[in-house]
Amino acid sequence: MQIESPNILLIVVAAVVMVLYVFTNSAVLVWVERKVSAHIQRRPGPFEVGPFGLLQTAIDGLKLMAKQLIIPGKADKRLFMLAPVLSFVPPIAALLTVPFGKVVQVQNLDIGILFILSLAALNVLAILIAGWASANKYSLFGAVRSVAQNIAYEIPLLLSLLTAVLWMGTLNLGELVDAQGGFWFVFTPFGFVAFLIYFVTGMAETNRAPFDLPEAESELTAGFHTEYSGMGFGLFFLGEYTNMILVSAIATSLFLGGYNLPFVTLNGEGVLWELIRVLIFLAKAYFLIFVMIWMRWTFPRVRFDQLLNLCWKVLIPFSLVNLAAAAIWIKAVGG
Amino acid sequence: MLNYFKEIFVGIKSLLIGMKVTAFYGTKRTITAHYPFEKIPVTLNFRGHIDLVVTKKGYHKCITCGMCERACPSGCITLDSVKPEGAKKKKLTGYTLDFTKCSLCGNCVETCPTNAIKYSNDYYLVGTSRHDFHFDLLDRAMKAAEEMGIEWTEPVEKPKEPKEPQAEGGESPSPAGA
Amino acid sequence: MIQKPDPTQETLVLNMGPQHPSTHGVLRVVLHCDGEYVLDAEPVIGYGHRMHELIGEVRDHRGFYANVGRMDYGGALSFGHGHILAVERMLPDLEVPERAEYLRVITTELNRVASHLLWFGAFLLDLGAFTPILYSFDDREAILDLLEHVTGARLTFSYMRVGGVCADVDKDWCDGVLAFVKRMRDRIPMYHKLVSGNIIFRKRVEDVGLITRDMALKYGCTGPVIRGSGIPYDVRRSEPYSIYPELDFDIPTSERCDCMGRYDVRWAEIEQSLRIIEQAIAKLPEGPVMAEKVPKVIKAKGEVYQAVEAARGSLGYYIACDGSTSPYRMKIRVPSYSNLSILKELTRGILLSDLVAVMGSFDLVIPEIDR
Numbered sequence: 001m002q003i004e005s006p007n008i009l010l011i012v013v014a015a016v017v018m019v020l021y022v023f024t025n026s027a028v029l030v031w032v033e034r035k036v037s038a039h040i041q042r043r044p045g046p047f048e049v050g051p052f053g054l055l056q057t058a059i060d061g062l063k064l065m066a067k068q069l070i071i072p073g074k075a076d077k078r079l080f081m082l083a084p085v086l087s088f089v090p091p092i093a094a095l096l097t098v099p100f101g102k103v104v105q106v107q108n109l110d111i112g113i114l115f116i117l118s119l120a121a122l123n124v125l126a127i128l129i130a131g132w133a134s135a136n137k138y139s140l141f142g143a144v145r146s147v148a149q150n151i152a153y154e155i156p157l158l159l160s161l162l163t164a165v166l167w168m169g170t171l172n173l174g175e176l177v178d179a180q181g182g183f184w185f186v187f188t189p190f191g192f193v194a195f196l197i198y199f200v201t202g203m204a205e206t207n208r209a210p211f212d213l214p215e216a217e218s219e220l221t222a223g224f225h226t227e228y229s230g231m232g233f234g235l236f237f238l239g240e241y242t243n244m245i246l247v248s249a250i251a252t253s254l255f256l257g258g259y260n261l262p263f264v265t266l267n268g269e270g271v272l273w274e275l276i277r278v279l280i281f282l283a284k285a286y287f288l289i290f291v292m293i294w295m296r297w298t299f300p301r302v303r304f305d306q307l308l309n310l311c312w313k314v315l316i317p318f319s320l321v322n323l324a325a326a327a328i329w330i331k332a333v334g335g
Numbered sequence: 336m337l338n339y340f341k342e343i344f345v346g347i348k349s350l351l352i353g354m355k356v357t358a359f360y361g362t363k364r365t366i367t368a369h370y371p372f373e374k375i376p377v378t379l380n381f382r383g384h385i386d387l388v389v390t391k392k393g394y395h396k397c398i399t400c401g402m403c404e405r406a407c408p409s410g411c412i413t414l415d416s417v418k419p420e421g422a423k424k425k426k427l428t429g430y431t432l433d434f435t436k437c438s439l440c441g442n443c444v445e446t447c448p449t450n451a452i453k454y455s456n457d458y459y460l461v462g463t464s465r466h467d468f469h470f471d472l473l474d475r476a477m478k479a480a481e482e483m484g485i486e487w488t489e490p491v492e493k494p495k496e497p498k499e500p501q502a503e504g505g506e507s508p509s510p511a512g513a
Numbered sequence: 514m515i516q517k518p519d520p521t522q523e524t525l526v527l528n529m530g531p532q533h534p535s536t537h538g539v540l541r542v543v544l545h546c547d548g549e550y551v552l553d554a555e556p557v558i559g560y561g562h563r564m565h566e567l568i569g570e571v572r573d574h575r576g577f578y579a580n581v582g583r584m585d586y587g588g589a590l591s592f593g594h595g596h597i598l599a600v601e602r603m604l605p606d607l608e609v610p611e612r613a614e615y616l617r618v619i620t621t622e623l624n625r626v627a628s629h630l631l632w633f634g635a636f637l638l639d640l641g642a643f644t645p646i647l648y649s650f651d652d653r654e655a656i657l658d659l660l661e662h663v664t665g666a667r668l669t670f671s672y673m674r675v676g677g678v679c680a681d682v683d684k685d686w687c688d689g690v691l692a693f694v695k696r697m698r699d700r701i702p703m704y705h706k707l708v709s710g711n712i713i714f715r716k717r718v719e720d721v722g723l724i725t726r727d728m729a730l731k732y733g734c735t736g737p738v739i740r741g742s743g744i745p746y747d748v749r750r751s752e753p754y755s756i757y758p759e760l761d762f763d764i765p766t767s768e769r770c771d772c773m774g775r776y777d778v779r780w781a782e783i784e785q786s787l788r789i790i791e792q793a794i795a796k797l798p799e800g801p802v803m804a805e806k807v808p809k810v811i812k813a814k815g816e817v818y819q820a821v822e823a824a825r826g827s828l829g830y831y832i833a834c835d836g837s838t839s840p841y842r843m844k845i846r847v848p849s850y851s852n853l854s855i856l857k858e859l860t861r862g863i864l865l866s867d868l869v870a871v872m873g874s875f876d877l878v879i880p881e882i883d884r
């Protein structure tokens with residue numbers, strides 16, 4: 001392992017590409033979400049604008065941009081404007097370290113997973129700021145809930161990731177993928193449990209139903225983004241979808257073998273192989289996203305004390321036992 | 336302890352069952368009608384706003400008794416009639432329905448002694464001002480007759496001597512009857 | 514009344530409503546919160562007051578037909594049923610044909626099923642599940658189609674008439690109703706799979722909003738709220754009216770007393786309503802649907818109180834007439850009003866999320882409360 005000096009130009013270009021990717025990704029994901037939810041509810045969903053309504057989200061985005069940004073009179077203006085940006089930028093930065101393919105990875109950090117987690121933790125800060133700065137009681141409730149929720153899910157989230165890190169013995173995302181090869185971590189019992197725990201907590205991380213407590217529109221109208229309009233709201237929206245792709249990307253690289261097929265390691269050289277690898281990676285990530293969408297449109301919302309209960313009484317014990325078991329297994333059998 | 340695991344197991348199972356249900360319906364055909372392009376047929380008994388019945392001869396049946404006007408709880412109906420010099424009956428010159436006030440109770444249709452009004456099947460009403468819903472039913476009846484290919488023909492009344500005693504009785508049943 | 518917040522208590526006053534997604538209309542609840550805990554919930558009503566009772570006093574009896582449906586958009590037919598039963602009781606000469614009574618009951622029960630389906634969807638929406646409401650609306654649409662065929666309207670049916678009903682049905686319609694009963698019976702297991710068994714749902718409603726028997730009696734709760742507390746009170750049985758004595762059906766109750774109990778009761782009621790519909794269709798006699806000698810102008814005299822079982826509970830019309838064409842006094846006792854009044858005591862110290870669940874489990878229809 002040698003320390004590479006980061007190539008600034010590459011990072012800038014990649015960041016721009018990533019922003020573009022995030023925009024299109026969100027547009028497509030919104031479309032997918034609307035289509036999936038519509039079909040689950042036996043409606044056709046958007047199909048008026050463009051083929052199969054594909055341009056609907058683009059138009060919606062334009063509409064959001066054209067809308068007036070209303071800042072409530074009593075709001076803390078600077079913080080109010082900062083919060084959407086804060087919810088939107090960190091996930092993009094985190095995505096820069098995700099190994100979509102062997103080469104398609106902007107920056108392979110030795111502490112990649114740590115880097116991602118620390119950026120992801122900023123999300124709760126964004127929500128807290130948004131809720132506080134809005135000067136709205138519902139927003140404040142949303143913010144407070146978000147913090148409570150964060151305390152609940154961060155620990156099992158970390159523990160479950162720790163299991164994977166312990167198993168493979170590295171924090172480097174690229175190496176994590178390679179260490180699994182064709183034998184995905186999820187195929188081992190420890191990996192399976194850790195994956196389930198990670199998936200549940202990951203959904204909480206994205207603030208989506210059934211864990212959309214900070215928004216909870218039937219309780220808190222729209223929670224922390226009640227007061228946001230136009231692109232302020234749009235950025236929160238983008239942030240949510242970017243978080244979704246981030247969470248599934250981590251799950252894919254840590255548990256689902258990244259760009260490898262089950263029991264087949266793809267080591268070919270060349271652009272074509274790389275393309276295949278990227279596609280495989282994205283297919284897995286988007287499948288996870290699909291499951292998230294599916295769950296969102298099936299389940300009611302949990303109550304926040306129940307989320308805490310779930311976390312402290314189920315997820316943490318399970319992930320601790322799982323971690324310990326994995327450690328013992330590694331000692332005894334030799335990993 | 337056993338309960339603890341049982342609850343987790345039952346819980347996960349119930350979630351999976353729920354997801355199965357939504358997956359099942361997700362693959363089925365959609366059941367909505369795409370409204371502006373696809374219309375659901377209106378049932379024959381649908382009660383829209385009222386309309387004058389057009390007879391085969393191409394006229395309405397209203398005898399301008401005013402029962403509907405009185406029966407309407409919301410006061411939507413305004414009748415205009417004249418009694419031409421020397422005629423036996425009053426003649427309907429205007430039948431206006433203020434549909435903005437109508438509660439579709441059906442009292443007017445039910446009280447009409449000659450069944451001169453019926454419910455229309457107009458479901459797809461839209462307007463840009465409230466005046467769009469002040470319907471001139473006489474006008475509508477004429478148009479309807481035209482569409483049906485019937486000529487609007489006023490029955491010619493034989494001129495009678497004025498003040499014929501039975502003319503008053505036959506004109507309209509007393510509203511306060513019974 | 515609403516107390517001024519005490520700043521030393523460090524509580525937060527939260528205005529829930531009049532525009533809020535889960536107050537189902539223009540209900541305002543003033544909450545005193547300590548964090549997410551509700552210390553005090555004070556419902557403020559009257560935002561949708563439309564003077565229906567007064568309108569009933571200035572119009573003649575027929576003129577009120579259309580108003581009854583506007584009070585409770587969910588179960589308009591039972592509101593009509595109560596009204597005409599009250600007026601008919603003041604007209605002793607009037608003989609309502611059997612067939613009309615049967616049709617009244619069939620349509621009312623269909624309406625009850627539709628109302629419960631609407632409640633089911635809205636309740637789940639309150640709890641954050643978006644999909645069930647669309648499934649239940651699928652079934653509800655089928656009911657509304659049937660009702661549209663006979664009443665001519667889909668929501669505010671003015672179907673009941675003094676002396677009968679305004680439209681007759683044919684064989685096809687009866688077959689359609691039976692087909693619907695079958696379809697609904699097939700769908701019920703799906704609802705239970707999707708929702709009733711769901712662990713998240715159960716956690717949200719079990720042991721939430723406990724209404725003890727005493728409390729339910731004290732506040733005059735009726736309908737599924739009191740039956741969910743284990744008291745088998747149903748106007749259809751306790752003060753039988755119409756043809757209900759001739760029909761065989763149970764009064765489902767639940768001893769759970771919580772939101773889950775009310776939920777169970779409503780589903781059981783849907784099943785009972787389907788039973789009633791089936792029996793009534795089988796027994797449907799031939800004949801006219803309107804009494805022969807209905808006075809053109811109704812001049813009732815006397816004083817009646819007629820209660821019927823609406824979808825939300827006991828609905829009572831008190832009408833006093835002095836022999837003129839319109840009532841001297843009309844008072845309507847609506848179930849949601851008493852059911853709502855329990856909210857203050859019930860929600861002391863519960864979580865905001867539970868408050869939403871509790872209000873959802875009452876099946877409140879605010880226009881009915883405000884009248």
Ligand code: SF4
Pocket residue numbers: 385406407408409410411412436437438439440441442443444
């Ligand atoms: S339906 Fe009722 S409200 Fe409408 S015009 Fe006729 S009587 Fe008046």
Ligand code: SF4
Pocket residue numbers: 396397398399400401402403404414446447448449450451452
């Ligand atoms: S009740 Fe019938 S006949 Fe009399 S005025 Fe009205 S529409 Fe004409």
